[in-house]
Amino acid sequence: MATLEVRGLSAGYGRARVLYDVSFQAGAGQVVALLGRNGAGKSTTLKAMIGLVAKSSGEVLFDGERIDQREPYEIARMGLGYVPEERRIFTDLTVAENLEVGRQPPRPGATSWSDAALFALFPALSAMRARRGDRMSGGEQQMLAIARTLAGNPRAILLDEPSEGLAPIVVNAVVKAIEELKRTGMTIVLAEQSQRFAERVADRVYRVEKGRLA
Numbered sequence: 001m002a003t004l005e006v007r008g009l010s011a012g013y014g015r016a017r018v019l020y021d022v023s024f025q026a027g028a029g030q031v032v033a034l035l036g037r038n039g040a041g042k043s044t045t046l047k048a049m050i051g052l053v054a055k056s057s058g059e060v061l062f063d064g065e066r067i068d069q070r071e072p073y074e075i076a077r078m079g080l081g082y083v084p085e086e087r088r089i090f091t092d093l094t095v096a097e098n099l100e101v102g103r104q105p106p107r108p109g110a111t112s113w114s115d116a117a118l119f120a121l122f123p124a125l126s127a128m129r130a131r132r133g134d135r136m137s138g139g140e141q142q143m144l145a146i147a148r149t150l151a152g153n154p155r156a157i158l159l160d161e162p163s164e165g166l167a168p169i170v171v172n173a174v175v176k177a178i179e180e181l182k183r184t185g186m187t188i189v190l191a192e193q194s195q196r197f198a199e200r201v202a203d204r205v206y207r208v209e210k211g212r213l214a
Contacts, residue, residue: 002063002079002109002155002187003027004049009058009068011048017056018044019211024204026156031178031188033198036208042191043085045208046158049189050082051075062156079107081154085161085191087145091133095125095144098133102148110155111184118147121177139170146177156187163197175200 005025012018018041026032034042047053049060051072060068067075089098099115106112119126122143149157163171178201181188192198198205207214
């Protein structure tokens, strides 16, 4: 699969600096969690990694290659998937259509995720193939958002607040999915507020406070 490494990353929005010298790494088949409260800088870290927030200093490496100077679409084409906190599924499209939007050709060194494999990962979605996104619960939308990203056959994935606002039964489904992704060798970095969730899925947990790794 792939490795992700962040070296001395500082970033923010305009003149407002949010991240200060953040460094960590995640290897193939590992889950690294960034744990902290709202506004701590967790989501900004993921957005800076995928190129949605401009960095002021530092480096982001994907399989040893610098990606911090690339556009988000270029980073995505390299095989780094991203599931935003807001989920951002297409609510006027069905489950099957959302998956088709995310579809990319098989990628060397990455697991190939067919619809059958995705429905095996999230069985609850299997019976909803023709259901529109606006008729799904928040938990169902979260599962679809992850499945849609996997349809692009990424080598690594960033998950922003995957357990936020979910019922316990859906949280368990997401935990099982992450454990399965680990078994395939997927590299995962996630931002999370729930310490319990982070400890259930992560190999390493970093606490983020005021834009720094505490």
